[in-house]
Amino acid sequence: MSSPRPHFLVLTFPFQGHIAPALRLARRLLAEAPDALVTFSTTEDAHRRMFPAKPCDGDGAKVATDEHDGRLEFLPFSDGTETGILPNMAFNAYLASFHAEGARTVAEILDALAARGRPVTRVVYTLLLPWAADVARDRGVPSALYWIQPVAVFIIYFHYFHGHGTIVAEHRHDPSFVVEFPGLEPLTIGDLPNFLTDAVDPSNIFHNVFNTSRDLMETLDKEGPKATVLVNTCQELERHALAAVGAIDVLPVGPVLPSGNVSGIFKQDDAEYMEWLDAKPENSVVYVAFGSLATMAREQVDELLLGLEESGRPYLCVIRKDIKVALADAEAEMLHERLKNGMVVEWCDQVQVLSHVAVGCFLTHCGWNSVLESVACGVPMVCVPGMSDQRMNAQLVVRDWRVGVRAQVDKGGVLRAAEVRRCIDEVMDNSEAAAEVRQMAGKWKQIVEEATGKGGSSDRNLMAFVDDGARSAV
Incomplete structure (x- = not known):
C-alpha cells in the first residue's frame, strides 16, 4: 500500500x-x-x-x-x-x-x-x-x-511561565519597573x-x-x-x-x-484608492491603519484626521465600518467633509498599498502582521501600540531596526493632532534623522527579500x- x-x-x-x-x-x-x-x-x-x-x-x-x-x-x-x-x-x-x-x-x-x-x-x-x-x-x-x-x-511568555512570572506579578502595576528575561534587553513592565x-x-x-x-x-x-x-x-x-x-x-x-x-473576514473597498495613489508623488503619502480589532472614539478620530490634515501631506486612512457605525450618523456624514488632503476607506489590500511607490510612511498600531508587511515593503513607521504584543513590536521597530518612531499618547490614551504631525515629520521631512530611518527601511527590505x-x-x-x-x- x-x-x-x-x-x-x-x-x-x-x-x-x-x-x-x-x-x-x-x-x-x-x-x-x-x-x-x-x-x-x-x-x-x-x-x-x-x-x-x-x-x-x-x-x-x-x-x-x-x-x-x-x-x-x-x-x-x-x-x-x-x-x-x-x-x-x-x-x-x-x-x-x-x-x-x-x-x-x-x-x-x-x-x-x-x-x-x-x-x-x-x-x-x-x-x-x-x-x-x-x-x-x-x-x-x-x-x-x-x-x-x-x-x-515568545521568549517573554516562555520565561514568564518558567520562573519569571512572580517578579512581573509583584510589579505589574508599575509600568516603569525594569525586568530582565534571558536573552533580551531589559524591558519595563509597560x-x-x-x-x-x-x-x-x-x-x-x-x-x-x-x-x-x-x-x-x-x-x-x-x-x-x-x-x-x-x-x-x-x-x-x-x-x-x-x-x-x-x-x-x-x-x-x-x-x-x-x-x-487574499481571503479574509473583512470586505475590501473597491480599488479606487489605488487609482488615488497612482496620482500622488513618490514617498508622499501617509498610510494609516490600526488593524482589525482596535476601536476609536469620536475624539480620537477627530484628533487623528486633524493631525493628518495639518501635516499637509496626502493620506490614505482606514476607518473600519464598525468604527463608523459607532459614530453618530451626523458625525459619520461629516467625516468625508473634513477630508481635504486625504481619502478614507473601510478596508483595503494593505500589502498592495504599502508596496505602492507613493507611500512614504505607515501610521500603525504595530500589530505583527502590519509591522512585517511594512518592513518587507521598506516603509518607515510611526508606532502607536495598544495591546498584546504591540508594545514589544514597537520596541523592535524603533530600537532594534531603527525604521520608525514611537508616538506618545496623552494621559487619557488619545493620540493628539500635534503628536501626529510631529511623528510624520520625523520620518518624512528632509532632516538627517528622517533620511536615516528611510535608509534603514530600505536596508531591512533587502534583508527580508533575501x-x-x-x-x-x-x-x-x-x-x-x-x-x-x-x-x-x-
Whole structure:
C-alpha cells in the first residue's frame, strides 16, 4: 500500500490577525511541497465571512476549495456559538466554549479526513489553541505551533511561565519597573504584553487569554524535545532573540506574505484608492491603519484626521465600518467633509498599498502582521501600540531596526493632532534623522527579500519543516 501524501491541517483563531498569517503559511506549504495537501480550518462564523453564501447555496458549503487543484481545502470547526464573537460577549466565556467545542469538532475533522482517504500527517495551530496539540497527540499525529508574533515575545511568555512570572506579578502595576528575561534587553513592565500584567486578575475580561497562554507553554513542555515552533519572522530580524530560545526547536519561516487570492473576514473597498495613489508623488503619502480589532472614539478620530490634515501631506486612512457605525450618523456624514488632503476607506489590500511607490510612511498600531508587511515593503513607521504584543513590536521597530518612531499618547490614551504631525515629520521631512530611518527601511527590505527568497534562511527552514512532514507521512 502506498504511503499517504503529506497533509497539513492548519488551525487558527477567528481573528483577521490570526487568519491572515495562517492562510499565508498554508499557501506557502503548498508552494514548497507540490505533492502536499493542506486543510485550512477556523470557526464556522469566520468561514462564512470568508466565503459568503450565494442565494443558491443556502447556508453556504461546509467545504470550500481554491485554485490549487483541490490541494487546499477549507473546512470549519465549531466554537459552540451560532454567531461567533459578538461585541458585547464576555470574552472569557467565549474562550471556554471555543476550547471545548473546538477540541471536540477538530477531532471529528481529523477522523473524517482519515475516513475520506486524506489522513492528516501534521497539525499546525496558532495562538489560543493549545488543545490542538492534545487532539493531534491522541491520534498519533505530530503537531507544530505557529507563533504569529515575534520570537522576542515568545521568549517573554516562555520565561514568564518558567520562573519569571512572580517578579512581573509583584510589579505589574508599575509600568516603569525594569525586568530582565534571558536573552533580551531589559524591558519595563509597560513593554510587556498586557495579557501578562492586566489579565492576571481573574476579573479581567481577558483573564482566559492569560490562562490559555499558560496552557500553551505547558503544552510545549508536554511535547518535550519533539516540540516544534514555527515563527513568522526571519533569523536576520531577531538574531539575538533566536540565540536565547534554548532547547525548543524554533524555525523562523517568515515574514510570510500574501500569495494568490487574499481571503479574509473583512470586505475590501473597491480599488479606487489605488487609482488615488497612482496620482500622488513618490514617498508622499501617509498610510494609516490600526488593524482589525482596535476601536476609536469620536475624539480620537477627530484628533487623528486633524493631525493628518495639518501635516499637509496626502493620506490614505482606514476607518473600519464598525468604527463608523459607532459614530453618530451626523458625525459619520461629516467625516468625508473634513477630508481635504486625504481619502478614507473601510478596508483595503494593505500589502498592495504599502508596496505602492507613493507611500512614504505607515501610521500603525504595530500589530505583527502590519509591522512585517511594512518592513518587507521598506516603509518607515510611526508606532502607536495598544495591546498584546504591540508594545514589544514597537520596541523592535524603533530600537532594534531603527525604521520608525514611537508616538506618545496623552494621559487619557488619545493620540493628539500635534503628536501626529510631529511623528510624520520625523520620518518624512528632509532632516538627517528622517533620511536615516528611510535608509534603514530600505536596508531591512533587502534583508527580508533575501531571507524569504529561494535559498534564503526562512525558505530553507520552511523546506526543512516540509521535508519533516513528508517523513511523518511515511
